Amino acid sequence: MRSSGRNSRDSGRQNPRGAGGGASRSRAGGGQRGEQPKRAGRPRPEERRYDVGGASGGPKDGAKGGPKAGPRGGGPRGGAPAGGKGGAKGGAAGRGRTVPARPREYDAQIEERNRARHSKPQIKLPKTFGEQEGERLQKVLARAGMGSRRACEELIEQRRVEVNGKIVTEQGLRVDPEKDEVKVDGLTVATQSYLFFALNKPAGVVSTMEDPEGRQCLGDYVTNRETRLFHVGRLDTETEGIILLTNHGELAHRLTHPRYGVQKTYLAAIQGPLPRDLGKRLKNGIPLEDGYARADHFKVVENTGKNYLVEVTLHEGRKHIVRRMLAEAGFPVDKLVRTSFGPIALGDQKSGWLRRLTNTEVGMLMREVEL
Known part of the structure; x- marks a missing residue:
């Protein structure tokens, strides 16, 4: 009987410790992992951009420091509320804690890398994968006023058209109106937009x-x-x-x-x-x-x-x-x-x-x- 009474008294003595033990352990755990100095007051505007709040410091630290963290990075269930405006109290680092802002030089380097990535010279694909160069000869002749496309095709069939000194014998030849010399019956055709x-x-x-x-x-x-x-x-x-x-x-x-x-x-x-x-x-x-x-x-x-x-x-x-x-x-x-x-x-x-x-x-x- 004495042993049962002693046990009950011991359990009574342990209940308060049990209620606050998690918090004390959390404070200890939080103190070890939270060696980073706290910043008093609200963070500067440039720092708020990088403030991750409880996402990095709260649940992670609280999970390791106490039995179980609350939904907002608080202490263990049934224990004293943890966290607060000032710093890490209980099982988490608290939402007021901020991550130091990245230096502006680092942001400038990131922006330069992004610009360099997007300003690279465009890769010239082979003709099989891209558009073919030049225009069809009959289209160029038709635009120059030599007749309809069908009439221009007949000119090519009659071997009356030459490109760069060579008589064209097949349909579908592509030419560059700005560079190639096109002649019909020996006369140069103004294929460019000249008047x-x-x-x-x-x-x-x-x-x-x-x-x-x-x-x-x-x-x-x-x-x-x-x-x-x-x-x-x-x-x-x-x-x-x-x-x-x-x-x-x-x-x-x-x-x-x-x-x-x-x-x-x-x-x-x-x-x-x-x-x-x-x-x-x-x-x-x-x-x-x-x-x-x-x-x-x-x-x-x-x-x-x-x-x-x-x-x-x-x-x-x-x-x-x-x-x-x-x-x-x-x-x-x-x-x-x-x-x-x-x-x-x-x-x-x-x-x-x-x-x-x-x-x-x-x-x-x-x-x-x-x-």
């Missing part, structure tokens, strides 16, 4: 695309404002006739360069009578203040009394060249019209009318200057 126009310039129109003085100029006749056009050479303000407009810089440069000798033909109205050797004199050369000027061809087109209409062809492009030559020879010009520029003739195009050159005409121009 070519011929304008019959009236008298009184200035040979510029814009005029600061507000006079009528070539730009007033161009309806396509999306692409910048420029004129090939010039015509005197009082001279009528054909003038070319394009956005093909290399072609325009070659057409006006003396090296290629592109001929221009003019009709001039003068007063006679004319000596028989006038043509010979013009071909041999007329001395002008800036050097000799020579005509390539000369002929009388029409003669009514003293009124003569003569045709002069030359490849020079000096200012007022035809007017100065005839005036120096003793025959001032009453009216001057340019009827052709290289292979492009004015024909029956009315004054002030603008027309787009055909692909055949563009090919003739390119062949004229070896393009």
Whole structure:
């Protein structure tokens, strides 16, 4: 009986310890694992971003320090509540405990690595896995105005199309319009997005695309404002006739360069009578203040009394060249019209009318200057 009483007294003495023993053990366990110094007060804003709260310090520490942690990182069941605002009391480190913020240099390094990863050069896959380069030849020809795709396929079947000097014998050939040279019947096809126009310039129109003085100029006749056009050479303000407009810089440069000798033909109205050797004199050369000027061809087109209409062809492009030559020879010009520029003739195009050159005409121009 004494032993039972002693046991009951011992159990009574042990009950308080049992109630608080888990907490004391938790404090001990928490103290060993929580050697990291606490930060007083609320964390700074840059630290809150990395605050994991009870996710890292609470349940993990509480599970090891006490019998069983509560749902919020508290002490053992039935024991004193653990945790708190200040630090780890009981079985967990508490929600107020924060993990130190990562240094900003470390964040900068991470960002640099991410940028480097996403800014790597794109890997060029083989043609079998990617899109094929270039466009189908019949599509390029159709876009250049050579007819429908079916008509362009017939041109290829008839062996009339050549690419880079080789005649095409099969359908489906892919070409690069920016690099490959495409010809039909020996004439180059303008496969790029180039524009070519011929304008019959009236008298009184200035040979510029814009005029600061507000006079009528070539730009007033161009309806396509999306692409910048420029004129090939010039015509005197009082001279009528054909003038070319394009956005093909290399072609325009070659057409006006003396090296290629592109001929221009003019009709001039003068007063006679004319000596028989006038043509010979013009071909041999007329001395002008800036050097000799020579005509390539000369002929009388029409003669009514003293009124003569003569045709002069030359490849020079000096200012007022035809007017100065005839005036120096003793025959001032009453009216001057340019009827052709290289292979492009004015024909029956009315004054002030603008027309787009055909692909055949563009090919003739390119062949004229070896393009």
